[in-house]
Amino acid sequence: MSDFDRESMLEMFIFEMTQLVDQLESTIVQSESEYNIDQINEIFRIMHTIKGSSAMMMFDNIAGVGHSIEDLFYYLREENPKNLDYKRLSDHVLSGADFVKEELAKIQNGEKADGDGTELSKTIDKFLQQIKGKEAPAAAPAKASAPAPAATPAPASTPAAPPPVVELPISSTAGDYMHKYKLKIHFQDGCEMENIRAYTLVHNLQEIASDITHVPHDVIDEETIPIIRRDGFYAEFSSANDYHFIHSHLSSTVYLRELTLEEVEGDIVTPVVADAPVVQTTVEAPPVTAPEDISPIAPPPTEAAIDAAQKKGTASHMISVNVSKLDALLNLMGELVISEAMVTQNSELDGLQLESFNKETRQLRKIISNLQQTVMGMRMVPLSATFFRMHRIVRDMCRQLDKDVQLDIIGEETEVDKNIIEHIADPIMHIIRNSIDHGIELKEERAKTDKSSKARVLLEAKNAGGDVLIIIKDDGRGINTEKVLKKAKANGLTSKPDSEYTDREIQQFIFLPGFSTNEQVTAYSGRGVGMDVVSSNLEIVGGTALVDSVPGEGTTFTLKIPLTLAIIEGMSVLVAGAQYTIPIVHIIKSFKAQQENLFTDPSGNEMITERGEIFNIVRLHEFFNIDGAVTDVCEGTLIMLENGEHVVCLLVDDLIGQQQAVVKSMPKYFRKVRGLSGCTLLGNGDISLIIDVAGFFDK
Amino acid sequence: MEQNLFETERHDDTIKDQYLTFAIEDEDYGVEIAYVKEIIKMQSITKVPEMPSFIEGIINLRGDLIGVLDVRKRFGKMPKEHDEETCIIVLSYSDYTLGMIVDAVQETAIIPEDRISAPPSAKLSYANQFVRNIGRVGDEVKLLMDVERFLAQD
Numbered sequence: 001m002s003d004f005d006r007e008s009m010l011e012m013f014i015f016e017m018t019q020l021v022d023q024l025e026s027t028i029v030q031s032e033s034e035y036n037i038d039q040i041n042e043i044f045r046i047m048h049t050i051k052g053s054s055a056m057m058m059f060d061n062i063a064g065v066g067h068s069i070e071d072l073f074y075y076l077r078e079e080n081p082k083n084l085d086y087k088r089l090s091d092h093v094l095s096g097a098d099f100v101k102e103e104l105a106k107i108q109n110g111e112k113a114d115g116d117g118t119e120l121s122k123t124i125d126k127f128l129q130q131i132k133g134k135e136a137p138a139a140a141p142a143k144a145s146a147p148a149p150a151a152t153p154a155p156a157s158t159p160a161a162p163p164p165v166v167e168l169p170i171s172s173t174a175g176d177y178m179h180k181y182k183l184k185i186h187f188q189d190g191c192e193m194e195n196i197r198a199y200t201l202v203h204n205l206q207e208i209a210s211d212i213t214h215v216p217h218d219v220i221d222e223e224t225i226p227i228i229r230r231d232g233f234y235a236e237f238s239s240a241n242d243y244h245f246i247h248s249h250l251s252s253t254v255y256l257r258e259l260t261l262e263e264v265e266g267d268i269v270t271p272v273v274a275d276a277p278v279v280q281t282t283v284e285a286p287p288v289t290a291p292e293d294i295s296p297i298a299p300p301p302t303e304a305a306i307d308a309a310q311k312k313g314t315a316s317h318m319i320s321v322n323v324s325k326l327d328a329l330l331n332l333m334g335e336l337v338i339s340e341a342m343v344t345q346n347s348e349l350d351g352l353q354l355e356s357f358n359k360e361t362r363q364l365r366k367i368i369s370n371l372q373q374t375v376m377g378m379r380m381v382p383l384s385a386t387f388f389r390m391h392r393i394v395r396d397m398c399r400q401l402d403k404d405v406q407l408d409i410i411g412e413e414t415e416v417d418k419n420i421i422e423h424i425a426d427p428i429m430h431i432i433r434n435s436i437d438h439g440i441e442l443k444e445e446r447a448k449t450d451k452s453s454k455a456r457v458l459l460e461a462k463n464a465g466g467d468v469l470i471i472i473k474d475d476g477r478g479i480n481t482e483k484v485l486k487k488a489k490a491n492g493l494t495s496k497p498d499s500e501y502t503d504r505e506i507q508q509f510i511f512l513p514g515f516s517t518n519e520q521v522t523a524y525s526g527r528g529v530g531m532d533v534v535s536s537n538l539e540i541v542g543g544t545a546l547v548d549s550v551p552g553e554g555t556t557f558t559l560k561i562p563l564t565l566a567i568i569e570g571m572s573v574l575v576a577g578a579q580y581t582i583p584i585v586h587i588i589k590s591f592k593a594q595q596e597n598l599f600t601d602p603s604g605n606e607m608i609t610e611r612g613e614i615f616n617i618v619r620l621h622e623f624f625n626i627d628g629a630v631t632d633v634c635e636g637t638l639i640m641l642e643n644g645e646h647v648v649c650l651l652v653d654d655l656i657g658q659q660q661a662v663v664k665s666m667p668k669y670f671r672k673v674r675g676l677s678g679c680t681l682l683g684n685g686d687i688s689l690i691i692d693v694a695g696f697f698d699k
Numbered sequence: 700m701e702q703n704l705f706e707t708e709r710h711d712d713t714i715k716d717q718y719l720t721f722a723i724e725d726e727d728y729g730v731e732i733a734y735v736k737e738i739i740k741m742q743s744i745t746k747v748p749e750m751p752s753f754i755e756g757i758i759n760l761r762g763d764l765i766g767v768l769d770v771r772k773r774f775g776k777m778p779k780e781h782d783e784e785t786c787i788i789v790l791s792y793s794d795y796t797l798g799m800i801v802d803a804v805q806e807t808a809i810i811p812e813d814r815i816s817a818p819p820s821a822k823l824s825y826a827n828q829f830v831r832n833i834g835r836v837g838d839e840v841k842l843l844m845d846v847e848r849f850l851a852q853d
Contacts (some may be wrong), residue, residue: 679764
């Protein structure tokens with residue numbers, strides 16, 4: 001196999017396995033108290049696929065663990081034993097899932113997947129034996145007629161009477177089992193250099209096979225060419241891989257006319273001139289069962305198999321694409337938007353009568369904006385995978401900390417840009433950990449309150465304008481502001497007298513680096529890292545975190561993240577000759593002020609009444625300390641902006657027009673400016689700064 | 700892979716000891732060629748509000764947006780009207796890219812290691828914190844800048 005093939009296959013493998021493990025975890029966590037037959041089938045099917053795929057990629061350790069769990073669920077499926085210790089069962093499967101995840105991480109980092117799964121397999125096998133032992137008395141009569149399941153330790157007499165179906169070619173069990181194969185090959189007529197081709201073949205075989213012998217022996221010698229042409233090329237070898245793997249490996253040989261591969265039992269005998277008809281590309285069925293039969297009792301096509309087949313049907317409508325390709329597409333999209341503006345707003349067109357040109361450019365713009373929406377849509381991923389992963393974290397923590405917490409998930413279908421999802425999985429996890437570890441009371445403590453004994457954590461996502469809100473709410477004890485303030489003071493984070501801090505301000509301290517009020521460091525939190533990961537990760541994607549806590553009632557974290565980073569619909573405005581871009585989602589309207597509607601409050605704040613309501617006025621030039629702007633409110637233009645429920649009127653010199661803006665971050669050298677979120681290139685090559693509307697509100 | 704390593708080494712060799720020298724007021728400075736991305740003429744700079752005074756703003760360098768600062772202001776010297784000789788040296792190091800406005804670019808000089816010495820410990824000027832070494836070309840003295848420090852400074 002060439003490196004390239006393996007690389008792309010590995011990528012697929014990791015992608016597929018990650019999905020399977022996620023699926024496995026959510027299935028288990030959902031049904032922890034008792035498994036119904038569907039869930040057992042589901043887990044069985046997942047483990048079967050994990051085992052098969054990893055055996056194919058020659059990760060025998062993963063396949064081994066997969067095999068053990070598969071055995072376990074095979075038994076559960078067939079025998080359906082009652083009164084199982086489901087908690088222990090879940091533990092075993094989850095530790096298996098963890099093992100697979102660990103190995104996958106290694107593979108992904110380009111390391112060797114060298115974890116030893118034998119210990120785990122043994123534990124699981126032992127567990128299976130225990131279930132069987134418990135079941136045996138009750139099920140004995142029924143079982144007597146049925147053939148023993150696969151994993152029953154073979155009693156001494158078994159080898160003497162082998163079942164009609166012979167050893168399985170499953171690579172996972174084949175760590176030390178070597179299959180022996182006979183191979184005969186004819187090359188196409190006139191392909192020339194048959195000896196070299198045979199040599200290459202043998203060389204390729206060495207990667208996957210050992211004990212290779214072949215006739216003619218000395219293929220380097222050109223005199224063997226006529227012999228190979230006439231009689232073909234024979235080889236015999238041993239390999240740990242199964243028949244199909246070897247066959248497909250060999251089938252890729254170039255100029256192949258006939259390939260006959262046969263698996264042989266016992267010792268390899270000296271080459272027998274194949275007298276069997278060899279006019280066939282695929283061989284007659286090998287004397288082994290296909291690897292689909294995972295157990296000696298060939299099961300009839302089960303629901304699982306049928307289900308899987310149906311799933312395949314839907315899967316064929318989806319393709320998985322490397323994210324870097326989508327990124328490239330998006331970048332090109334950005335370039336396209338800019339260059340479209342450069343062409344259609346070209347200064348050389350100024351003053352020309354261009355009726356048909358303008359019509360065509362409108363059409364062009366329409367197509368481009370459709371294209372852009374499609375491209376953006378491709379990158380949108382629902383939050384469900386990220387959200388459901390939290391079930392596992394909650395479950396593990398509850399077991400460890402002996403708390404009883406129920407995680408409710410709402411709005412998991414909300415879609416967010418793929419790049420953003422990567423950055424918010426960690427923050428959500430940290431907040432949930434924090435809520436369970438610090439927020440939710442211990443069982444005894446909780447019993448003293450009038451709250452229900454089962455604590456609740458709510459994980460919710462919803463759209464709000466151009467943002468997505470993720471809300472994590474617990475009904476625990478809330479944040480102890482006194483403690484937080486004390487800690488903040490001890491760490492030198494405070495900047496004014498204690499009495500001047502509002503509860504809300506104090507609560508925000510927990511997002512600062514190195515902050516943890518839990519005196520005891522637990523496995524989950526308390527080291528003070530974590531919550532600052534929340535704010536730093538969110539900063540990367542331009543999001544913000546807010547915390548709101550009521551002592552004794554619980555804490556609510558609100559993460560506000562933008563829907564997408566890349567292209568926004570913006571309104572260009574002019575202030576002192578420079579252009580600024582305001583995201584259109586925040587704009588309610590723009591209007592000219594009338595002198596009689598303006599007034600100033602005693603502390604100097606300018607306000608305006610508009611349709612019976614009163615709004616604050618923010619002068620952009622004052623906010624940014626820009627000289628040379630229009631200072632008369634009536635002369636400039638007011639833009640009414642909203643952010644959540646807050647509204648202000650922003651004074652700018654003039655409006656320029658609506659434009660799509662490809663968001664670029666500010667140069668790294670620059671410090672963050674409140675009220676600015678980035679910059680963008682205009683059609684004429686000029687730069688416009690993008691206004692962060694939230695900056696006008698959180699004073 | 701080996702091939703690559705070799706290429707980089709050779710590349711490093713050709714630009715080793717080479718410095719781009721430029722003038723600020725009466726002093727001559729040098730930056731290692733390896734950090735210099737390009738030299739461009741003065742162009743229109745978009746101002747960014749609420750920035751330190753030495754930051755001039757952002758320029759559009761073929762689609763990349765790059766921050767620009769005025770070295771004179773950064774080093775606490777009197778600002779000077781930009782003229783024909785004024786230009787922007789674009790420096791880059793790891794993922795930092797920055798343009799700096801200098802009075803004039805002089806030449807690329809080869810300053811071998813034995814012509815470079817540590818600066819005298821007495822504090823020369825405010826610019827001192829960004830001057831790593833002193834190099835001599837003939838009888839002229841070039842203040843060699845610590846580009847990594849200069850760029851990473853917020």
